[in-house]
Amino acid sequence: MHEVEIAVVGAGPAGLSAAIEAARAGAKVLLLDENRKPGGQLFKQIHKFFGSKAHYAAVRGIDIGCRLLDEAQESGVETWLNIPVWGLFGNHTLAVIRDGRAQTVRAKKIILATGASENALSFPGWTLPGVMTAGAAQTMMNIHRVLPGQRVLMVGAGNIGLIVSYQLLQAGGEVVAVIEAMDQIGGYAVHAAKIRRAGVPILVSHTIREAHGREQVEAATIVQVDEQMQPIPGTERRLGVDTVCLAVGLTPLAELGWMAGCGFAYIPDLGGFVPLHDENMETTLPGLYVAGDITGIEEANSAMEEGRLAGLAAAEALGYLREEAISRKAEVRQRLDSLRLGPFGEKRQRAKERLLGECRGQLAKQEPPDVSKSCQDLTRSRITVVTGVLSLEELAGSPGYPSQERLRSGKVAVIECMQQIPCDPCVGACPRGAISIAPTITDLPVLDAEKCNGCGLCLPACPGLAIFLVDLTFSPTETLVAFPYEYLPLPKVGTEVEAVDREGHVVARGRVVRVQNPPRYDRTPVISIAIPKEFAQVVRSIKRSGKR
Amino acid sequence: MRVVDHPILGKLPEGRTVEITFDGHPLEALEGEPILAALLAHGIQRCRTTVKRREPRWFYCGIGRCTDCVMIVNGIPNVRTCVTTVGAGMKIETQEGLGRWERADA
């Protein structure tokens, strides 16, 4: 038997953050993961993160992962990799497999940060080679550097479906379509806009009927659905694809919690059954904490904050930190709350409040709180997001859009971010203080176009790739449009390119004027092209040039 | 297909290679990669067939959870190839049904 003060199960962003905080506080911490490499889902996430500076905004997930690993090492966390935890007995004893043998680890405090698993969707043909989860495709291309297929149908337009589609394009694949059974996408509009510009159709109110093929996927039939999610006969369409990726939600991986016998609640907004926890992330079993996706599906930023909270609380309970604990935990809670603002976060915030309420209720044997509170509809933001492409009218009314007069006077930033998402790196990126987001992080970015001189520094800082530059004064007949472009090959200065609109349609010919890719842009090159004047508000990218 | 050039991840680093065999054919694999990735890089899209209907199966979750990707590795069936790293001289075989054991000590 191995004894430690704090054992953390799962070395994803939540577990790593918990282990780091607890070890920094002075506790002896053991971090366990069944994988050979720590990091959980982080190393698959090659995109820049949302959030604020305090949450590593505009830093890529892979780079956050590297920082966390360094910090874990510096703070003296002991890490056991390739060790599956198969049991949790009571609140202090873990059963693990080490060197092929079953062993136990006894800890004064245990933090479960086991993450989530991807939901399945069954349909005729779903067992064929070529049908896989979106996470599997992400793992293959971003970690193992192999592309699982050439022509992909993505099922599900939540953030994972949208992000993985974008990453498939970056890895050199083609996404034939993204389909979504709801009548609007579930993920962020800015993520959707990236793949729409690249010409990927997003079909809402559509589902998959069948995957065809003998040895592997050769085609898929999709069908439109009505409001009751019933297929509409006659709307079937057959798409030639070799891969079907499923991005239909995640379910918390909480088996160890069940085994230990802690209290659970069923909260659909959090992904299903989740362990009850209090303000310190402690479950109904004293000394057993949870953090990250296991406590409800969110994203990596909130997983890290919950991990920190659990790590601080567990260390505090062991007598470390003392007075400092209260203020440190308050800071983390504040950051967590800021991530749960706005229409996307509110639902989770309410669900989390219910979890806390039920936890208190269960401990004190009180009446459960009003459940209907968590079931309110997602408040629509000011725009109608169906597939992420904004209309010119919507954009004209956006606080991120310069006036016509300002546009006519020369180069200026154009911000096409109109959903209340927890994100603000554009604010910090502007040396002239021309962008503000206030009072909360989910408010829309407001451009003070008089202050903006069109330097373009905000373009690569925006994780949504939602900022562009427009210069109507470029030449008597041409406008200059600059946009972020994270694909290979990069176009060459002077070459002619096909300019595309927000839906990826070729609308004009353009000429590449500049390609900027300095290290501080962190692999988000900015391309400037000259196009005929009348397309200034239409062109937002270029057609990607064929296969690599 | 290997992703050699990547706009974010850069060029695939030149790593050491190891030789493995797949159903008797020699294949080159990159040191440290999972068996599944090595096979995928060579266009192999089948790991096993099912017990009753002999239907083909490949990978599904890619992270060791679903067991769709099991194959016979060095004579041991039911090895999850998405989380098992290649080794020099490793013998990998398509698993028919439940596969069969090749006892080293028999």
Ligand SMILES: Cc1cc2nc3c(=O)[nH]c(=O)nc-3n(C[C@H](O)[C@H](O)[C@H](O)COP(=O)(O)OP(=O)(O)OC[C@H]3O[C@@H](n4cnc5c(N)ncnc54)[C@H](O)[C@@H]3O)c2cc1C
């Ligand atoms: C496939 C996938 C893709 C995602 N992509 C994104 C994205 O692009 N952007 C985003 O913001 N969010 C994404 N998410 C959402 C996710 O909430 C966060 O990114 C984040 O990784 C959650 O952190 P975590 O630490 O809770 O869990 P994880 O990162 O999943 O880490 C959990 C770790 O625990 C280990 N583990 C589990 N059970 C055991 C056990 N019994 N014994 C030992 N070890 C165990 C796992 O192997 C894993 O390493 C994704 C989630 C998944 C599943």
Ligand code: SF4
């Ligand atoms: S273009 Fe430059 S000045 Fe204008 S908003 Fe962006 S960073 Fe600020």
Ligand code: SF4
């Ligand atoms: S414009 Fe600002 S708030 Fe919107 S996605 Fe970009 S960085 Fe975030």
Ligand code: FES
């Ligand atoms: S693909 Fe699921 S275990 Fe290997």
